[in-house]
Amino acid sequence: MIAVENLNVFFGHGLTRNHAVKDVDFTVKKGESFGLVGESGSGKSTILNCIAGLLTHWTGRIEIGGARLTKTRNMAFCRKVQMVFQDPYGSLHPRHSIDRTLKEPLKIHRLGDANRRVARVLDEVGLGTKFRFRFPHQLSGGQRQRVAVARALILAPEVILLDEPTSALDVSIQAEVLNLLQDLRREKNLTYVLVSHDLAVVSHMCNTLLVMNRGRVVETITRSQLKNGTINEEYTKQLLVAGKGYDRTAIDRFQDF
Numbered sequence: 591m592i593a594v595e596n597l598n599v600f601f602g603h604g605l606t607r608n609h610a611v612k613d614v615d616f617t618v619k620k621g622e623s624f625g626l627v628g629e630s631g632s633g634k635s636t637i638l639n640c641i642a643g644l645l646t647h648w649t650g651r652i653e654i655g656g657a658r659l660t661k662t663r664n665m666a667f668c669r670k671v672q673m674v675f676q677d678p679y680g681s682l683h684p685r686h687s688i689d690r691t692l693k694e695p696l697k698i699h700r701l702g703d704a705n706r707r708v709a710r711v712l713d714e715v716g717l718g719t720k721f722r723f724r725f726p727h728q729l730s731g732g733q734r735q736r737v738a739v740a741r742a743l744i745l746a747p748e749v750i751l752l753d754e755p756t757s758a759l760d761v762s763i764q765a766e767v768l769n770l771l772q773d774l775r776r777e778k779n780l781t782y783v784l785v786s787h788d789l790a791v792v793s794h795m796c797n798t799l800l801v802m803n804r805g806r807v808v809e810t811i812t813r814s815q816l817k818n819g820t821i822n823e824e825y826t827k828q829l830l831v832a833g834k835g836y837d838r839t840a841i842d843r844f845q846d847f
């Protein structure tokens with residue numbers, strides 16, 4: 591469903607030039623949930639932004655469903671590939687009702703039957719129509735993120751790019767939203783690329799994950815490797831320890847990769 595080959599991204603010029611993504615390759619099968627992990631600044635969001643078309647100054651090759659992406663995306667691409675961001679408060683317009691937020695993409699793509707589609711998608715994300723005329727500030731964080739998922743789903747995409755979709759949420763709510771995302775993927779045969787710095791989240795959601803450090807791929811590992819701890823790279827082992835919470839003695843032993 592997704593093929594990324596030799597992806598490179600630079601930001602800035604001259605002395606301040608930053609090679610943010612270095613020769614990254616990966617493929618994702620249809621219906622699969624693929625994880626991108628790595629410490630802050632390792633290039634995870636940049637990769638998603640390239641796939642989504644939010645960044646255009648990349649080099650390499652990106653294919654979705656066998657079609658090579660050009661720098662400008664057409665309407666059909668936007669329908670096929672949707673993105674969910676980390677902060678649902680920031681990504682929802684504060685003065686637009688949920689109804690208006692969900693109808694906006696329908697209007698852009700000239701899809702009819704808006705009322706029925708809005709009601710259906712609100713049901714699918716477990717909110718129901720009673721939320722329809724509320725505003726973002728009248729929702730909890732988890733409910734807002736469900737609206738963000740609904741907005742991505744309403745165009746019936748094939749691929750959803752999820753950038754830290756639950757890291758702004760309380761741990762108990764995180765699990766609910768992750769389970770919802772899992773159910774939706776299975777029901778609709780969606781393909782996910784999920785970015786998270788939290789290995790627990792990624793191993794819950796993804797069979798395969800790419801470990802990133804400073805723009806480079808460190809290794810590709812499977813969920814079972816992660817569970818059994820059969821990991822080769824020291825960097826990944828360190829990430830695993832870091833994910834278990836703050837531990838002074840462990841952190842004192844960390845190396846700089």
Ligand SMILES: Nc1ncnc2c1ncn2[C@@H]1O[C@H](COP(=O)(O)OP(=O)(O)OP(=O)(O)O)[C@@H](O)[C@H]1O
Binds near residue numbers: 635787
């Ligand atoms: N628009 C931009 N302009 C300049 N530099 C950028 C831009 N976006 C990202 N960068 C730089 O590219 C590198 C990778 O950033 P990116 O946002 O992809 O990291 P990340 O892995 O998503 O980190 P985090 O986990 O903190 O979200 C960083 O060094 C960052 O400062």
Ligand SMILES: [Mg+2]
Binds near residue numbers: 634635636753
């Ligand atoms: Mg990021």
